[in-house]
Amino acid sequence: MFLEEWRDAAYNCFSSGHKFCREVCPVMQVTRNESWSPTAFHANVVAMEKGELEVSDVAADYVNCTGCGACELRCPNSLFTGDFYRFRTRTVDLVKAMRGLAVSEGVHQPGWQRWNRLTDQNSHEPVLDGVSQERVRDWADGLDLPVGGETILFVDCEAAFHRTSLPRAVARMLNLAGYTFGLMNEQWCCGGPAAEMGYGEQAQRFARHNLDDWRAHGVRRVLVLDPHDYITFTEDYPRYFGEEFDIEVVLVIELLASMVREGVLTPHVPVERSVTYHDPCRLNKRKGIWQEPRELLRSIPGLDFRDVDRVTQWSSCSGAGGGLAIEKPELTAKISAARVDKALELGVDTLVTACPWAERPLSEVGTIGVVDLHELLAESLGVGEP
Known part of the structure; x- marks a missing residue:
């Protein structure tokens, strides 16, 4: 059943061979391990269909995915390029399905x-x-x-x-x-x-x-x-x-x-910080929500907001998603450190995020202040807590 469902997706990736997905994959950025690339996740399915691999052979490889979805955004198949590729790449769903298959067959991490x-x-x-x-x-x-x-x-x-x-x-x-x-x-x-x-x-x-x-x-x-x-x-x-x-x-x-836009809430307390914003993967890359956080940051008086465009942030991740931080905290730490380094290049003193799961590993890097957007806004509205 698994191979029937995922065969076409695997062959569409395997046969295209572009591998644009690798350079935006947060795991690949810090490990350069081809077995942990989005392409390999699909190639394994091809090998399984041919009887060359069992799920037990590759289950551990599928730990190495944060579920951020950057690979799907960069894939020509997803972009529906010309008349060649008319298929939506679903690497995140494939990884979840392979993990589920492993558990069902008694292969646990x-x-x-x-x-x-x-x-x-x-x-x-x-x-x-x-x-x-x-x-x-x-x-x-x-x-x-x-x-x-x-x-x-x-x-x-x-x-x-x-x-x-x-x-x-x-x-x-x-x-x-x-x-x-x-x-x-x-x-x-x-x-x-x-x-x-x-x-x-x-x-x-x-x-x-x-x-x-x-x-x-x-x-x-x-x-x-x-x-x-x-x-x-x-x-x-x-x-x-x-x-x-x-x-x-x-x-x-x-x-x-929407409340700030309509004047229901008005940030008025100056917050004297220089900040950049870390897009949570599941908002920007997975759900296309990127404008509203920036609206809120630009509404806060005193804030020096130094942004990068949302497409550039497709390659940024905290490493905390997809269970990676639970099974491989050391790998999450490397990804978070790489993300903080990008923020430091902008000369800011604070990295703002809107995801509590991202905040913990980003804060543990220790070289920049990390604050949640909700709390920053509350401070400017005069209802923040010490």
Whole structure:
């Protein structure tokens, strides 16, 4: 079944032979390992169809992908060049499918297996010690937010437990704007990380729980601050549930940009920093969302914003996506260091991002300040926390 589904995709990549994808791949940039290139991921399928390889021979290679999607953007097949190529390259989906095939055949990566076992036990990812269902709303202490309602704010595991100042900043800005929202009754992990690592059954079980919880409490709209959740809710959940999934999914960055644009929120406190922006892969490359973050940065008084064009940023990544940071943290660290080096070339003192998962490895490089866009905006709106 797997080979039937992916045969054409593999041959379309293998036969074209362009390999433009390699130079924008964050893993290839720091390793130069051809076995970990987007081209190799497709070539392996060709070899499997010919009986030359088994999934157990290559499963470990598929760890080396952040799921950023840069390879797809650079592929001539995806660009529909001339009349030759009329095929959408889907390397990210292929990597996820191969990881799922490996798990189904009992081929596990130790870090991923442990991570998903703990996630299954605790209903949340083990982003730090002591993660539990009882603590998922601790970040909102003192904010007097209701549970349930037509609109709720979904706070991913990293932000809910490790980066609590981020959702607090978001809640304060929404309250300042008079925007009515609540919190989820019993929030579990979105399931996206499990799906990316090949644990599809667990991912769908978590998704089922969340959707049922939303329905039971009258939720019609879900606000998300994390790009990974946004991908999961707008791509995975509709695929799991079809027409049953009729929940509106709203990215907080886009909502805040519209509020600033319409004058509902007006940044007025000067923020004296020189900054550049790191596009989260799942916003810029995967979803085409790049204008709104820049609108917000340009609205903040005192900010010296030194930008590079969005296409240039297709080759930039923090290395934190696709489970890479869990199985190979040392490789994520190299990718983050390369990203920070690009920022330093612009002469800035701060790298701004809009993804809590990217913020941790970028901050650990230690040679530049790293701040989340939501928190930077909250500071300029006068509702930031020390």
